[in-house]
Amino acid sequence: MSFIEVSHSYKRYKMGETEIVANWDVSFSIEKGELAIILGSSGAGKSTMLNILGGMDTNDEGSVSVDGKDISNYTPRQLTAYRRSDVGFVFQFYNLVQNLTAKENVELATEIVKNALDPEQVLIDVGLEKRINNFPAQLSGGEQQRVAIARAVAKNPKILLCDEPTGALDYRTGKQVLQILQDMSREKGATVIIVTHNAAIAPIADRVIHMHDATVKAIEQNASPKKIADIEW
């Protein structure tokens, strides 16, 4: 059994009278330590899938198993515990707490987990050794995103989920961020899942899950993923 196993997952939203299907019979699996990319255009249901994987949302049908545990039947509290200990999340818009310094933003995450990494070390790892005590407003977008990644990573999660991590970043900064994520997978053995609409970055992944119209269209495995530096967009 794979580390992450999604099988026949459905997710529907009710918007007034109409029902919107976000996920339709989604099934895939990801192995531990893989860097997986869920690729799809806007509205393909990839973010929904990510939210479900991240324990921020629940599916209506089907099973979602992470490290042997089916999180699809989790209570809200179990989900919170799951998010807390097993998941690191990186948002497109960083979502840093403006009133806290970079370090404090990281600490915000490490405070609540047991085997957390040293916040300062993590920040150094993402190249922010000089920005440790700066407030988000004093940081560039990339730096902010790196703080966000550091915050996600510092928790030492089983899976790292990133929603369009480069979406708000320029090309160079985007690459930097991707490098960090890839390193997390390669060097730290973290399972990283990136959601993006940008097909250009797909080659860096071990596994690419193509989503379209709320369901998985194809899953391709990449035996030799490209280096970040080798990709262009």
Added chain:
Amino acid sequence: MKKRALAKDICKSFSKSMGRFLSILCLIALGSFALVGLQVAGPDMRATGRTYFEKLNVADIAILGDYGIDKENCATIDRVSGARSIEYGYLKDAVVEGSLESFRIFSRADELSQYEVVSGRLPKGDDEIALASFFEGEYALGDTITFAEKADMSGNKVLRHEAFKVVGFVNSGEIICKTNLGQSTAGTGELKGYAVVTPEAFDSEFFMIARIAFADTEGMDPYSDEYAEKIQAHKDELNRLLVDAPGERLQAIRAQYQEQIDEGQAELDEAKQQYEDAKQALADANDALEAGRAEIAAAKREVAAKSRELKEAEAAIAASEPELSVAQQELTQKQQEYDAAYTEFSEKKQQLAKVEAVVNVTEKGLQVSRNALERRKTAYETEIAALQAEIDSIEAQLSDPGTSLSERAELTRQLARKEAQKKLKESEQQTFLNHTYQTGMAAVEEGQRLLDEQVKEQLEPAQQELAAAKAQLSAAKKQLDDGKAQLSAAEKQLADAKAQVEDGRTQLAVACRQIARAETTLSGKDAEYQAALTEFEEKRPEVEAQIAEAEGELADARAELAALTQPAYAMDTRRELPGSEGYRIYASVAEIVDELAKVFPIFLYFVAALVTLTTMTRFVDEERINSGTLKGLGYENRDITKKFTAYGLASSLLGAAVGVAAGHTLLPMIVYHAYGDAFTLPRVEFHFYWQNTLVATALALISAVLPAYIVAAKNLREKPAALLQPKPPANGSKILLEHITPIWNHMTFTQKVTARNIFRYKKRMFMTIFGVCGSVTLLFAGLSMQHSISGVKDRQFGDILKYDMIVAKDGYLTDAEKEELDGLLSSGEVEKSLPIYYEAVTKAAGKKMDKQEIKMIAADGEEGFSQYIGLVNRKSGEAISLSGDGAVLSERLAELLDVQVGDRFTVMDAENQEREMTVAGITEMYTGHFLFLDAEYYAEVFDRPYAANAYVLTLEDGSNENAETVANTFMACSGVKGIVQNTTMKKQIDTIVESLNQIMDVLILVSSMLAIVILYNLTNINVSERIRELSTIKVLGFYDKEVTMYIYRETIFLTILGVLTGFLTGNLFYRYMLRVVPPEEVMFNPALGAKAFIAPVLVVGVITVVLGKIINGKLKRVDMLEALKSVE
């Protein structure tokens, strides 16, 4: 152009934010409610009182005389100027028979101080009565109520009847309190009710009360200063008018009293006489009975003797009868003997008679011869004697010298012739004698001798024999006669004896009957006597007791007469009248509300307004994008602003309307509810106060509409594009605390985060602190007030006044009264007692210069005193002991008089004398004014020796009920003048405490609601402003509780800060209220209670926790993804 869409948007903004709309409404409503309500409650109360007093035409001043008001007094009082009406009436305190309930029975007034009939009617007949309305449950119309009136010192009762028929229930205009009617001279010493009867039901020569209403005060607000001034002027005038009245009245009373005593003495004397008479009559009767009894006994003895005698006589008679027959036989024999002797005698007699006859004849012859001889001899001698006589006569003439010579010669011739004649005769005589006479005589002698011989030989022996026979016969005769006589005597004796026996029998029978009769009579008399004696003996102790009692009473009366003092005339305003405690308490309650209104609601409104302002500002900010859109679409600023002004107007005006309406009605009602139960006044009147309404409305608009308009206008000056961007959150920055490294480094991460956030949102921090602080201030002050007044009772009546009552004794006590009182004092009910001097003195002081009643207690000996009254300096806690240096004052009195230790002050004693003394100490005391002196200092100040006139007591069982029972026992004792119980003061405190408590409850409730609204609002704003941040940490895996705490920690911290500052400001506020709120005779305990600290913490804590739960629930439901989607 109709902007329907805009209108729709505005409407939507209302419905979308119902919570906010309601909270603004609530804030304004609470503020307006407190503001208007507290400000109108006092005026409403006074208006109610004024209407009521005017309706019943309550007198302005009442004059009460200790010994009543007589005609002279009336005439004096009638001279007062400016009186609209003067009316005199009666009153008397009496207890309901068989109970402890003391009533003051008034005579019905026609004009002044009338009664409001609640049910039934006023009394018409002199045996009808109308009771105080609050006795309506206890008695029903038609019931009979019976009073036990205590006679006055001269034994008079002023009520004609004891039983009255209840015909109605009334409210008085003078006594308006149900629970605190003041002191009474009957029962437990505490007045429980009042009643009205007709003036005819009183039997009194003088009035007890004069009521006066003045023209210049008619229709005037009795609570105004102007009224007080006018009344004071009238009072002064009355005082001047009545200055001589006490002395005159005392004289009149004395005279009247003396007359009564004399009458009493006469009655007593008469009674005594009657008693003595009765006693004497009985003694006489007894003597008579004894005599009768003795007589009967004597008679009986006599009868017995007689009876015995009779028997003896009968025996004697029986014995003497045979003797008699023997005597008769003897007598017959003697008769025979006598007859024989008689025969013999008769023979002898005849023999003698024959002899005698012979002798006699012889003798006769002899005698004749002798006689003839003798006659011749005598004739011779006679002739010679005649011749001699003639010779003597002639010789006598011759010897006479006067005889002439011729004559002499003649005479000498005659003489010689005569002498010759004589010589012849003498010779013839001689011849006769010698012859004839001698022979005749010898023959006679011979015959005589022969006869004598014959007699001797014959007659004499016969005579002797006869004499012997005669003697014999007479002896026999005598014997016979003797025998006869003896016999007849014996017979007679016997007959007599028999007759006597007969008589004796008859007499005996009569005597027996008489005795029987006498005995019957005697036993009748005896029974009568016994009955009379029994009756007498039965009545005797009673009569003797009555007499002794009467004597005692008279002695007492005399002593009392001697002890009578000048009566005082009390001039009492409506606030000072006995039983007017209610009037003052009512005014106090109104004033308390007024004083509260000066600070409480203003503070409250300020807090509410600030929170409203913040809320409205946030509302404008939230609508920023919406506004931008509208502006972008080309709406004018005016249109956009309309939303906010409409929102503000609607919420604030609605809130103000609710608040003003509730303030005008609910708060006066609550205040009324607080005091209403204790008063007979009608339900509080609602008046509309447009000034207050206007102020409340204006304030509402200022706090809700104006800020919204200003903020909106400011926002709208920005470009629509800028407006479409959400307002950038404030950037993080280092806070001051960070620079204080030692502290900052020691803080945990969460603490740091909280600290950062707190300083990041300074405005909200301030608002939270301020809001909580405001609520806590009000809560703290309110609770402290409650604590302060609640503790007062325990402190004063537990620690300071340890005694249960003061028993005042009469000025003069008889031995019996003394004994009775001592008996009561040493009874099991009384734990201990101490003699003291007690007097109620007065002093005009305070804002209205009211007559403050001061209880003055002087005692001898400090050690004992402190067991009854623990004088103590409140601040230092040091005990104060009485000394000769001066008097110890109660704290509130010292405050009113504005005196410190060492200062001098004066009071007016019971006889209206000013007495000056020095303050030696100021003691803790909360209700009532007190003045304590030691005996020495008393003597010095009052210039008279110290003499105890009362006792302070502690009871074994000090409960109110038992104290009442004991008080009644004491009141029943004739030597007791009155009882001063603490229950009255306790009740007064209770009324004020109760009223204040309820008002405080309302304010505490309002404050709590304010705290809720404020915290809810601020927390809501906080959440909505920071929803993204919250979503982020939620995503990070913070548990719901942690998420809530992430934001709520700040609230808690700020709340704690708010609570702490609230304690400070609350204490200040409390100090202010302590100064202005308490009535003049009451001091509140300034000490702080734990409750004032704990309760606000609990209230705010509970609100915080509950709000936390609500927020927690809300945050649980927050869609974290939604918030995170948008751009920053």
